[in-house]
Amino acid sequence: MKRRLLDILACPICKHHPLELRVFEEKEEIDEGILLCTGCGRWYPIIESIPHMLPDDLRDRKEDANFLLKWKRLIPDAVLKEGKP
Amino acid sequence: MGGGKKEGLDEGERREVMEAFDRIAQNFHHTRRTPWPSLKEIGDCRGRRVLDLGAGTGRNARRIAEWGASVVVAADTSVEMLKVLRKNTNKERMERIHPVRCDALYLPFVPSSFDRVAFIATIHHIPKRENREVAMREVARVTADGGTVVATAWVLFQRRFLRQAPKLIMRKVRGGEVGDTYVSWGKDAQRFYHLFTLGELKGTVEASGLSIMKAYGERISSRVLPENWVVVAQKRG
Numbered sequence: 001m002k003r004r005l006l007d008i009l010a011c012p013i014c015k016h017h018p019l020e021l022r023v024f025e026e027k028e029e030i031d032e033g034i035l036l037c038t039g040c041g042r043w044y045p046i047i048e049s050i051p052h053m054l055p056d057d058l059r060d061r062k063e064d065a066n067f068l069l070k071w072k073r074l075i076p077d078a079v080l081k082e083g084k085p
Numbered sequence: 086m087g088g089g090k091k092e093g094l095d096e097g098e099r100r101e102v103m104e105a106f107d108r109i110a111q112n113f114h115h116t117r118r119t120p121w122p123s124l125k126e127i128g129d130c131r132g133r134r135v136l137d138l139g140a141g142t143g144r145n146a147r148r149i150a151e152w153g154a155s156v157v158v159a160a161d162t163s164v165e166m167l168k169v170l171r172k173n174t175n176k177e178r179m180e181r182i183h184p185v186r187c188d189a190l191y192l193p194f195v196p197s198s199f200d201r202v203a204f205i206a207t208i209h210h211i212p213k214r215e216n217r218e219v220a221m222r223e224v225a226r227v228t229a230d231g232g233t234v235v236a237t238a239w240v241l242f243q244r245r246f247l248r249q250a251p252k253l254i255m256r257k258v259r260g261g262e263v264g265d266t267y268v269s270w271g272k273d274a275q276r277f278y279h280l281f282t283l284g285e286l287k288g289t290v291e292a293s294g295l296s297i298m299k300a301y302g303e304r305i306s307s308r309v310l311p312e313n314w315v316v317v318a319q320k321r322g
Contacts, residue, residue, distance in 0.1 A: 005158075005183050008134075008198040012191035044193075050167055052186045053193035058100055058162065 001030045001051050011037035012053050019044070024071050034075060042084045056085040098212040098277060099188070103162040105274035106141070110165035112273070114142040114173055121145065121205050123303050123315040126235045130154040133200040136227065138189055139207025143170035143182070149203065150178040157182045158199070160192075189220035197229040206313070208289070209238040209278050214262060217279070221293040230322030234295055237303070237313045241280040244307050253280065286314045296321050 003021075010017035016039025025032040033046040035053075045052050045067045052059075064085075068075060106113075124145050127135070131153035137146040140159035149157045159182050161167055167184040174182060187193050189204075189211060202224050211217045221236070228234055241264050246253065254263055264280040287300050295318035302311025 002183060004156075005185070008156075008158075008194050009185075010193055010195045012187060012193040015195075017195045047164075048168070050164060050171075050184050050186055051193075052164065053191075054162070054186060055188050055191040058103060058188055 001033070001046050001049050003030065005051070009035065009051070009053070011039055011042060012055055013037075013042060014040040016040065022074065022076070024074050032071070034071070034079070036076070036079065040084065041078075041082060043079050059085065099162075099190075099216070102210050102212070102277050105270070105276045106161070106163035107165040108274045109270045109276075110142065110163060110169045112270070113166065114169050117142060117144055119144060120148040121237065121303075121313070122305075123235060123237050123313065124148060124203060124205060126233075126299070126315065126317045127201050127203055128233050130201060134158075134198065135201040135203065136160060136194070136199040136224075137203045137205075138192075138224065139205065139210070140170065140184070141166050143174055145203050145205055146170065146182050147174055147178055149201075150181045154181060154201075158194075159184045160187050160189075162186065162188050189223060190216055192223040192227050194227045196226050197232075198227045200229055200232045202228050202232070202234045204234060204236040206237055206239070208236060208286075209281060210276065212265070212277055212279065217289055218292055221289050221295075225293040225295050225320060228295070228320045230320055232320050233298075234290075234318045234320070236286065236290060236316045236318070238281040238286050239278060240302065240311055240314055241282050243280075243310050243312050245312075246280060281314055283314045286316050290316050290318050295319065 009019055016037050020036040023030050023033040029049045031049045035044040133154050134156040135149050135154045136158045138160050140146045140161045146157050146159040164186045266278050267275040268278050269275050297318050299317040303313040303315050305312045
């Protein structure tokens with residue numbers, strides 16, 4: 001994901017903008033990271049440089065859990081404890 | 086809109102569509118390379134921000150980037166499709182193409198983000214009328230005033246489905262909607278389609294608040310009956 005995409009990205013559910021970006025890995029683009037919605041508390045993973053902005057019902061619990069586990073150290077506590085969904 | 090997860094928004098079926106496209110992504114690219122002729126209806130893209138909604142493996146997004154768009158967001162629910170898109174697009178074009186995994190019913194963009202929206206051969210993969218209307222309203226929301234939207238969908242009464250016609254009409258009796266069907270991709274996947282009448286596509290566009298500029302049937306390989314309905318609309322400020 002390129003940083004300038006943040007100019008138009010909003011939370012798909014509550015439409016809050018801007019989203020907060022935490023970068024875990026960055027080369028030419030942001031390869032891995034997380035987008036946080038301070039409006040509703042949801043989080044969205046950036047995996048292999050693609051932001052995954054799905055609504056709750058299309059998300060995959062297992063994928064979400066694996067992502068959180070992989071980056072546990074770098075993810076804010078608030079997401080791990082209270083992050084939605 | 087949004088939020089309401091229960092009525093109308095059938096989770097199972099939308100997930101089914103997403104997963105079917107994940108399964109066929111590798112193969113899809115080989116047979117779906119040329120952009121749709123109706124893409125040109127989108128107009129001058131130079132310096133514009135363009136959304137390609139239902140981008141698949143990028144047949145339209147790559148062309149839009151060639152036409153000089155400053156930003157092309159390639160949106161799809163299927164992440165496998167987007168990975169194939171990236172793999173098959175050169176670096177120079179990828180500078181301007183931004184893949185985003187998202188759902189047409191819940192677009193993750195601020196209002197008026199785009200000057201142009203290509204909603205091509207996508208709306209017919211959304212189960213349920215109400216969902217299709219939500220998606221079109223989302224398209225209208227993210228389109229800037231004066232912006233152009235091109236929406237296309239498969240035609241209900243076209244040659245390849247004529248034999249199925251009675252079944253398609255009877256679908257309603259069995260809990261679906263007139264025009265609902267599945268089209269297989271080899272042995273790999275059954276993909277949901279809702280086949281449209283022109284009136285229905287126009288109605289969906291009008292209900293979103295967009296103004297229709299042009300609406301017609303597009304023939305691809307058939308000589309008589311059109312395969313696609315094309316609606317070109319504008320957002321009036």
